[in-house]
Amino acid sequence: MKKSLSISDPIALAIFQSGIHSIAEEMGAALRRTAISPNIKERRDYSCAIFDAQRRVIAMGDHMPVHLGSMPMSVKIAAESLPLQPGDMAMLNDPYAGGTHLPDITLVLPVFIEKHSSPFFYVAARAHHADVGGMFAGSMGPAREIYQEGIRIPPVRIMRGGEIDREMLSLILHNVRTPEEREGDLAAQIGACRLGERRLREIVEKYGLDDVSALAEALLSYSDRLMRAELQKLTAGTFHAEDFLDDDGVSDEPLRIAVAITIAPEAGSLTIDFSGSSPQAAGSINAVYAITWSACFYVLRCLLAEDAPATAGLMNSITVLAPEGTIVNARPPAAVAGGNVETSQRIVDVLLRALAQAAPQRIPAASAGTMSNLTIGGIDPRTGQTFTYYETTAGGMGARLGLDGISGIHTHMTNSLNTPVEALEYAYPFRVRSYGYRQGSGGDGQYRGGDGLVREIELLTDSQVTLLSDRRKFPPYGLAGGQPGAGSRALLIESGKDPVELPSKCSVHAAKGARIRIETPGGGGWG
Template sequence: MSDEALNPVELEIARNRLESISEEVGTALIQTSYSPNIKDRRDCSAGIYAPDGMLISQAEHIPLHLGLMPTMIKNALASYGIEHLVDGDVLITNNPYLGGSHLPDMCVITPVFWQDEIVAVVANMAHHVDVGGITPGSMATHATEIFQEGIRVPPVKLFSAGQLRDELLAVLLTNIRTADKTRGDIMAQVAANRLGERRIHELLEEWGPQRFDVSANALVDYAGRRTRAAIQQLPDGFGSFTDYLEHDGNTEHPVAIAVTVEVTGDQLTVDFTETNDQVAGAVNCSWAVTEGCVAYVIKLLTDPSLPSNAGLMEPIDVATRKGSLVAASFPAPVSNGNIQTSQRIVDALLGAFYQFAPEHVPAASSGSMSIMTIGGFDEATGQYFSYVETYGGGQGAMPDQDGASAIHTHMTNTRNTPCEVIEREYPLRVEAYRIADDTGGAGQYSGGDGLIRQLTLTRGRAQVVAGTARVTTVPWGLAGGSDGTSGGVTRHGIEGDEPRESMTRFDVEAGEGITIQTAGGGGHGTASLA
């Protein structure tokens, strides 16, 4: 390789080498973690960054994480100061006001040194099954301030010059119900980053630090060129759309997400400033989540293979208003912002693009990551347990094909927890897990169906928190396609069944349980009469 520039072959080699390291970091985390939420559901993401936090490469894991992690890493490094880092240090943080999503998403950041200089950063983010707070699972929909959601960790050294800071870890674990699982998952995050560090050292031995830096910047420039070319393929135009959350976590009422998008040549401008103010419940989200949604939507509408690095957002300008639902300010609770609000941000963006680029836009999907947490103290084991899972739903039909059924869509890309794992790990019995037939909207192309999961507590007592959406509203169809069918939540008590709101919490005893049904996707195009 020359030192001045990369030719197309060298560029592709560099892209694959660096992306493969990110993928290997993510795979190592999945294979060594303790909790089903990471090892089975793969609720985690990984990437490589420059010393200033510039994203170089990411593994193709969860769109939400991938969109917000660059902001999180950049701000965490700036907050701590890279001048205070030495070889062997490892930072940990989960602060949403630095650009994170919510407190269960712990981010572990490992600087990579070469000849006493920081040349790169390896980072991963994983959703922990508990980080404290007022409910097991740390996903209380009804929280009114961040302090109720769990322990908030600023960027601090978990390892200092290679030595674990045991007292810091003890403070963290003392505030967490599932200390054993959490400790194992944190150590898995650290170990995965160390693998990435070794792989980068191997590259540096081959390329040298100058060539590594040239390659990183070339990849970012390449992503910027690709994104500008992709935006230019969209028709120039302007569109506005407002969609609504139906519940703020405490009360059922519409909360508006308003967006305006404008495409001019190879530039995209997105404006969320008319969105409602942040609310008292836990559906607020950080501006980094909102930017992540925009990054996802441009890949969805143009070219899914656009490289996920800092260059992706270069031709895109996103405006938010501080203190709004989509750019929340301290001390707003945020635990369900990514679960609910990020999905509605995507819906609003798609609605706006449909005004001038309808041939690119799918109908609305189920509209929520549809989370369920069930947790408590298990007398049989003498330990706390915390079951956390998000559920798929119906995918909105596309202009040229049907939507998929019972699938994670848009900002989520996790897998399900196998029924056998649920019954092995928790005092729960899976009564039903199936597709909710005929819930997708009809059309020339049909929306996908939602799914149904029913769980029963087998012993003791537990707290349930469930959050879904499109219960009082529906996923909309497009171009004459029918709307999808609403979802629902039902509590199964000893005295009978009780329908609940889309975001709800309650206690259950042995023999009681819950069913969650997710919405079907909207249809696309007028259905044939034949």
Template sequence: MKTFDPIRMEVLRNALEATAQEMGAVLKHTAFSPNIKERMDASCAIFTADAELVAQAEHVPVHLGSMLRAVKPTLDRTGPLEDGDVVIVNDPYVAGAHLPDITLIAPVFIKNERVAYVASRAHHSDVGGMEPGSMPGSSKEIFQEGILIPPVKLYRAGVLQTDIMDMVLSNVRTPEERRGDLNAQLAALRIGERRMEDLADRFDAEVLKEGLAAILDYTERRMRARMAELPKGVWYAEDCLDNDGSSDDPVWIRLKIEIEEDRIAFDFTGTSPQVRGNVNAVAPMCWSSIFYSLKLLTDASLPPNSGVLRPVSVHIPKGCFLDAQRPAAVCAGNTETTQRLADTILKGFAQIAPDRIAAASNGTMNLIGIGGVDPRNGRPYTYIETSGGGQGGRPMGPGMSGVHANMSNTLNTPIESLEISYPLRCIRYELREGSGGVGQHSGGEGMVRAIEVVDHEARVSLQTDRRRFAPYGLHGGADGLPGRNWRIVADGKHTEQPAKGSVTLSHGEAVVLETPGGGGWGQPPAHENAEG
């Protein structure tokens, strides 16, 4: 086997990760929508010429893990890209996400040879569909969730295909904002291409290609070494979503984990079948949660690339809601099901390595979408945001409060930005005291966030979970407090709202999210048991 100089490889690996970070910075600072420029609900990555993920920035885990399994199927549909081509795609059954996550992919050519691909994925605040924000609480099929974009070339040999752009923008509520965000994604690709060209000048194109392959092999070796250190055997775990948004029945994830030598297998036999509501997931979403969880189990310093998954096999039974088939609704699969997948996998890992795994975090992205016509200018607007909650208590200390955990690490929309950008008012924003589970290391507190509609009528969509089944504690720690949704109507009356659904609010009415706390880790001190 040909060896690659380890010092040169480490220099290259860090340069690639810095490139992905710079791509993200360009995307954030040139985007139009607060969801990207404030919350950074977007991710950037670099792939080999064979479409293997080789470097990523520390952006959104659910994006990057699913892109890892989705870029190759996308390129299989388009064929190898030529210099100046840019592919656009959001079809979940190809791109592995939900419709608001639009992905752009471009090749990197050095001396007329394709050496890599760069990609950016961003959550757009609207892509059409039955509700503003394109995250309806009660969709039953994919066509209700927005425009489906198969893998098509937005640019051919550097020339914008205006008919493709016009088709996309004609199917959304906020076309100018969408154009701006797509151009920001394109700018991120361009800086990625430029930095890869710089690396080729520095290392030579052939050495660069060899280096990309060496990085993946190096990660695989480290991953196999970590797997070999773990106990061998079979473990089981299960957890569930509150419901699918269509019925009150819980939706179960059942998992068998088997470790043998330097390999690990995940088997989801027994998991609930495809459902009518929108918590269905496509298979790359499942791989995304596995990718994230494995780094927690083994070594957080492992380079985040495809080499991590080479010792991994996954079995998802046919007809299971984790491998949904067209035209299933899937928008909450990205936000809610990936979180429950992570909870289930980590519950299994807690049996394998109890000193490494935290109790359950809030387990939901607490998504809210609001849209209507802005009375200040007469134009449609769409506001979308996910809210944090409590992190689970950890072996080394208490969980953090009011943060995103596991499959999302996005920021909040600052109140000032929210109220300037939209005809909305934030009337409460605080930690939810007493929501974290007690334990030797207590779970973090959830949040309370209340948004009021100002001078107009608006549609509000909620996609939340852990309103019925609490985030679990571990090793004697107490569960976190489940979340709650409610609305304040004009006379001040409070009305409970379901975990998933859409509702119309008038001027002065508000929607309130109380997000779950994290579970506690370990037996609480004796005096806390006595007080309880």
């Protein structure tokens, strides 16, 4: 006998919200436990979410903001491009089809209920794969066009009728450096989606499809009301801000991100306009529209209480304008690997800088503002096999009214962990020489910015080393009179030679015994 949940009962809605959120969280836990690569298993560089029949997100795991805000576009395009049948599962990574950058592969599974001919839900799992081919080991280098960044996957079926499409899988695996690891991680994503499908069917079996559909609609409406109510508390007006990326890795010219946020409290609406931002660049720091939308979603979600449901309803009253052909809405064939990790962070910094004018007591100073991406590839002498290592390195959090910033933590668009030293040295031919806080790198102020990190890795084999980072020329800003944090730095240290400072975006070949030292930015001070 099915239980009944009244959509007019706030307790019933809270139960549904918690239940549907727990499914996304359980999907993530299953993906983490069964993945092969340290990047997913240890660093948790993945995200899972649930969507209704109209492809509107109704629940997200507490995973990666840069994944989650953009994932609905991938689900929408996959569902519209492919006539998915029961047992089918879509796969894609194309940044120009709702993706972010090529290493982020998304699987989308339609959930059919009973004998209905169309899906009532979709579940999706996105994970950053440590290599998807291209000219740089790890697929995260300073490329000049997207074709150099790896294999580009439009919406295709990875499963048909409940069976893996071995031909499609073989095509993918023949274009990456670490096929066994990729196959294992894709299998973990498939399992996570299957788990989500099973849990959704259990909820429908328990409460009935009509009640579940009505509650999903009520949850979307509730999110909409929460956001409109929050916007009504803000100061009316148009608030401008700008910040810069150091360069694109090709030329030395800074790239501007400009924003104008117009708040209309009486209407409970907000418009974000990125007009005036730099044209798309020759290097790989271009962001597609899905990334820009994701950064806006993240910042606005941060205005709400932590338990507010993160659904598509949050953006009903929000307009995001990003001119095509700019660094915040690039068009093919622009390279985009760094747009996902670096430009997304700067977009957040600019949005917060503008909002600080409307809500000065609520907005923190700038955090590190770079994911300090490091990829290393080569042949592991222990196995004779190719390896690819990818990791983002944490920095300092910006201070805010009443609190110092936290040191050595991933902030804003990344929500990952570090790879523990033991796991790092076990999985790769590395030796970690030092790892600790970068003392004094946080900005001064009444409340001090958090310190960045110092990490030094010795290479135990000849390797290709690639950096995608930022915040060299333009350090994280302080607010309310606080001082900026220290900028980033990276060194190549070889025996018998003076240390060489590496550009923020580069790829070099380093010999066995060389050390790579990463120094990440501190957060800005407040007051």
